Amino acid sequence: MRLIPLGGLGEIGLNMILVESGDDLIAVDCGLMFPDDELPGIDHVIPDFSYVLGKRGDFRAVVLTHGHEDHIGALPYLLREVHAPVYGTPLTLALAGERLREHGLLEEADLRPMRPRERLEIGAFTVEPIRVTHSIVDGMGLAIRTPAGTVVHTGDFKLDPSPLDGELADVARFAELGAEGVLVLCSDSTNVDRPGHTRSEVEVGHALAERFRGAPGRIIVATFASHIHRIQQVLDLTARHGRRAALLGMSMQKNVVIAAELGCLRVPPGVLLPLEDLTGLAPERQVILSTGSQGEPNSALALMAAREHKYVQVAPGDLVIISARVIPGHERTVG
Ligand SMILES: [Zn+2]
Incomplete structure (x- = not known):
């Protein structure tokens, strides 16, 4: 099993990581980066998709954790090149769909809604969304079962004990997975290295x-x-x-x-x-x-x-x- 980040590590934006096992390849998120003032004239920075394009026959799906641009914004540029289903919660899919519509790609897109704790069979993987709280609603972490073991990807999170919609992070499910045994934990969120708590x-x-x-x-x-x-x-x-x-x-x-x-x-x-x-x-x-x-x-x-x-x-x-x-x-x- 391989984890191949195409961006988003040690930088803000470009979040996209590939999980590969045998002939099966999926992507978690497909985000862009907003250019800073050192990139004049550039609208969007997108991940380098070469690895996916080289294995387009093995590419099974994109699973989106949440609807922030740095997680969904590069999707049109990927789907222009490869055809694969896109999984996400309803708000995430609606926002991603809007981006695809802007690029004239919505008609042919295969958008599939997912729900927390409902398992998706994708190639060699079983993917289970787990609710997290974040600065956008309908955000998910993922438990990805691979032949080699379980990968837990937390998505972005802002742990909030009193979210406005009452939808709490499913900490219990993360704990259960921990007890079962996790091969790799992928977890990153803006300012995660700063001590203290973000206010509710x-x-x-x-x-x-x-x-x-x-x-x-x-x-x-x-x-x-x-x-x-x-x-x-x-x-x-x-x-x-x-x-x-x-x-x-x-x-x-x-x-x-x-x-x-x-x-x-x-x-x-x-x-x-x-x-x-x-x-x-x-x-x-x-x-x-x-x-x-x-x-x-x-x-x-x-x-x-x-x-x-x-x-x-x-x-x-x-x-x-x-x-x-x-x-x-x-x-x-x-x-
Ligand atoms: Zn986010």
């Missing part, structure tokens, strides 16, 4: 609520478009304070629609307005939920900060909240 999403909600209470005028919140629970908290606070919200940024708008359709997000009735209607309200009734928390050039927040946004000019009395940790490597653009 519920605690973040309390901090956000405090900011909302004290805000005299318009509130602009930038966060990850994939952070459905954070978006939920902002929309709930908006409704509770009698405000209205508009979504800025293509990915924010798309993800809110996808997550609401899947029932992962409950949009309080009447709370969302198109931007042009929102800006007609008094500032103290406005909330703008925006992309660009990493200072990405051309994102809504970057344009607002540079006074180059077509419709939104930041004014005295506005409160701007960047509700996201800085991804290592983006300190300068965020600053």
